[in-house]
Amino acid sequence: MKPSLVVIGNGMAGMRTVEELLALAPDLYDITVFGAEPHGNYNRILLSPVLAGEKSVDDIMLNTRAWYEENGITLHAGDPVVHIDRKRRLVRARSGHEVRYDRLLLATGSKPFIIPVPGHELPGVLAFRDIADVEGMLEASRNHRHAVVIGGGLLGLEAANGLARQGMTVTVVHVTDALMNQQLDKPAAQLLQRALEARGLAFMLEAQTAEIVGPDRVTAVRFKDGTEIPADLVVMTAGVRPNVELAISAGLHCERAIVVDDTLQTYDPRVYAVGECVQHRRATFGLVAPIWEQAKVCAAHLAGNGHRRYVQQASPTRLKVTGIELYSVGNFIGGEGSEDLVLRDARRGVYKRLVLDGPCLVGAVLYGDVQDGPWYFDLIQRGADISALRHHLLFGPALAA
């Protein structure tokens, strides 16, 4: 009998690990997958285009049920695991179904952070995380007019854009004075804001949400300064929290998330974790690139080819709003001793900023013209010495050749 691998989480991280594992050792494990959502595995990143009406749910499916069957994988979709018994090496699902494991892979992902203001549980308050959220928003857009998106980060802007594309009047509420402050510097944020305003989005910056107002469904959002705006739909995109309850209850060591080593192993050698639920050194993860890398490393260890190590690398961010080109990677803010190169062409809507630390490129923000983003990303990843290219760097690889 083959050893048993149980995967908790039927999302992108877990399934990518399984795919990588199958590629390395197709017949090593009996694999069982538990997923909370009642679907096959889909590309969560593409929920924005689905919301915007540019893609359908079918377009974004990664692994259909047939795929699981073909690969001999037992899938329990819509049946989340509620308990891990590490002594007996088994998991129990909500349905009561129990499966024994020799290796356990935690890929529980994260859950949206809902700001606990009064009214946050009212009908019409949604997150933007899964297919159900998207369906809720599409539903609201058909019957309602005013949408408020709380949180002007990457996800919030994509949600706001999607809702606007669905015909709603959208106001984005953001707590700091610049949009996407995790990914953009201020000049780029201002260009972005202007471009989105031109598309009909409204913004309230440095706005503190005090209460979501409504008798039985949301009707308005009230701020700390007392002002109020009408809202039929509130989408909370104020960040995510790693899903760690299950791991904690299983006695696995967690800090902000499930702590793993360079092999994606938790403190229990039989238990691995990948994706948004893990903490590697001090970092947690939200972007896809590092998670793909984790999947690769983790799969190698599960397959017994245990020589790979996970190394954190910068990953680029893009905004998936059609017509808006934005690319950000690495340490784009800079710090003590860092230098920057800036190019502005406001009329053409182009802003580029590269951050140098000594002879190396460490960060880039590109707005309006992101063509060279991957090249900068490559230079950052390689830690290339760009001293000789410095004066050409902002003009792309053609001049630097």
Add this chain to the structure above:
Amino acid sequence: MNLSQEHLSVATTCPYCGVGCGVKATPQGPQFATVAGDTAHPSNFGKLCVKGSALGETLGLEGRLLHPQVREEGKLRQASWDEALDRAAGQWRAIVDEHGPDAVALYVSGQLLTEDYYVANKLMKGYVGSANIDTNSRLCMSSAVAGHKRAFGEDLVPVNYDDLENADMIVLAGSNLAWCHPILFQRIMRAKEARPGLKLIVIDPRRTATCELADLHLPVKPGTDVWLFNGLLAYLSKSGAADPAFIANHTRGLDEALEAADISPEDVAQACKLPLDDVLAFYDAFAATAKVITGFSMGVNQSSAGTDKVNAIINCHLVTGRIGKPGMGPFSITGQPNAMGGREVGGLANMLAAHLDLDKPEHRAAVQEFWGSPRIADKPGLKAVDLFQAIESGKVKAVWVIATNPIVSLPDADQVRRALSKAELVIASDVVLGTDTNAYAHVLLPALAWGEKDGTVTNSERRISRQRTFLPAPGEARGDWKILCEFAQRLGYDGFDFAHQSEIFAEHARLSAWRNTPDALPRAFDIGTLAEIDRAGYDAMEPVQWPLGRRVFADQRFSFPDGRARFVPTAPRLPVNTAGGEYPLVLNTGRVRDQWHTMTRTGRAPKLAEHTPESFVDLHPQDALLCGVRDGELARISSQWGSMVARVRHGGGIARGSVFVPIHWNGQNASDARVGAVVNPVVDPVSGEPEFKHTPVMVDRFPVQWHGFVLSRTALELDQVAYWTRAQGAGFQRYEMAGRNRIADFGAWARELLGVHDEDADWLEYADRSAGVYRAVHIVDDRIAQCIFVSPRPDLPERAWLAGLFSNEALADAERAGVLAGRPLVQGADTGPTVCSCFGVGRNTICNAIRDQDLKTTAEVTACVKAGGNCGSCVPEIRQLLVLVREETAAAAAS
């Protein structure tokens, strides 16, 4: 001419160098004309150099002085001709009345037409009664004049241009003919092509463009030409090349000359710092070649031993009898278009008129009688350098500067500035308003420019050609002769009531024949046959060479009473100021290929600005190292007289110990590039010609914080910038700059400098603040309006591509993307719209891969071109593309 007959071309003469090329100008409207070489003109047969070809670009009224101006409380204001001339003449008369005629002076120019020159000379010497009229020709060829007079008894150039084609050897001494007289150089070039045996030997401390064609280049130590030619004289007299019959029958003074020239080739090699073999090769070739021309120019003339250098050359032609025959002779090549015309009318402080002498009473009497003038100057006037020293000391109180710019062109030019600022009366006649000199004028008179004025000029081979009008007189500008005549009439002088310039020419021709008989006052200069010319004849006059119908010295008779030429003993002497100590380098000055004088005309032509857009100091890399200056950076060149700033350059083939700086730049187009301020004011004791080619200097770093340039459609005020120089571009001004200030906020600074105050202006910028690099481009209505590039080092992008954008009606997207790079962003193959933004993979790249590699799945596409390998967002699109390509391929196969 009838100006309404547009598109009829007019035969005229180029206003630049002494070659005097014929030009056909075809007016295109009231201000412009196209120009082409005149195939019928015997000096150039239709050829023009780059400066001449660009004459059309220099027309137009921008910057022209169009109305008289008078200074009142320090400021110029427009005035009527009557007011301006009354004031000028009134003050002039008062000064003469109080301090005598020597308290006033004219300082004129080889740019003047012969008729203008004649009137100016007549006014000063015959009516004011002083010989205080000197000319910028003093700076150019007065040593040749003096040398000719000492050797021949008259200022005669015994060579014609076609002799160049008949010579078997041409020696060029101190002449960068390729750049300064390109058409003559081309004649030599063609002759040499047809006849490779024609030998060219170039004597020049610099390895100039002229050397490219040379069989032998002798890079003499600056100032040692006399040693070289003395050695040649000694060598020729010993080697059997001498012509004893000619020496015996037609010369005097060989023994004294040989005594002074007693130097061996070995000693010559040492004195001139030349390889002995090269010296001997030169001497042998000279001795062996009968048909030899020795052409010389400023490198010989502009020296404190300039006249001796000229005579040392002439001595070698006399000892061999190589003069007055086809294909041989000493050949002074003049710099200016009408230096020779000025000499004919006697427009120098030590000449009289029509080749008559100021110091001979019978000559003075003859001229006074011819003019019927109230008085005649009886002693030489002040030569250029002395004149301005006398102005500063207060001896001369009024000066009228005509068609020249002495604050730029004279040596110790800061002294000239001091002098003009002290003068009681400075009158300036000019065609442009803004010159360094005009800034000191009390009365400013607008003169006609080339194309508007009409008269004659004489070139280096004594050929008189017409300069003709082909453009209407602009504003209130008048011909120089007319201004002078009206001034003279205000002083109450008769003899100036000429109705037309042809009448002046006729009088000038008549004077050349006046008492010009063997038993009276014989001169070779005699154009008396033209004395009866009427206006129609004058208008139709073809180029004519004097002496009419014969070769100079063909009869081997020279202009001394005994008919013999004179050998002049030329004891070699070093330049007055020698290098050493604090000033270890020798400054040499000269022209660049595409500019003329102080650039008031050539500076307007974008085509001409491209070759050398800013002043430079060329020096040997080793010397640069010692001075701590680097190629492309700025340097201060200082002498004990003054200093200037210029860009450091190598590559002019400068020998160790020498530096070269061009003469053209001035306060109108650069912050601090007047080389005249550095040049020592020492002069040749005979000719009074300054030693422009030899000033001891030091070269120092000119430390700056930043280098930069601006291209701008509008002119800028750059007074706050430590270094700047301006060049005319096609549709823009180009400014090269450097600054000493630390710039805290580049953006604000650049907007201020370029005058862009509109917050919403279309303004592109690039900043690498910590590296001190800043670039910005200002776009107006999709056209580039201005751009500025700044860097701590002179490593700025090439200007050419940016400059070309100023001609575009609108910037293309690709051009706009490249402007801050300063160069086009080379696009690779068109990869199509981006599909995978993670890896920047375009649609075309993906489709080509699918087609060429026969890819079936998205995973294969990812493996092949990376697309889809990261976030996977584009995988659906890749899937579509797979289908699309499959369908296309199937369709193609089916058809």
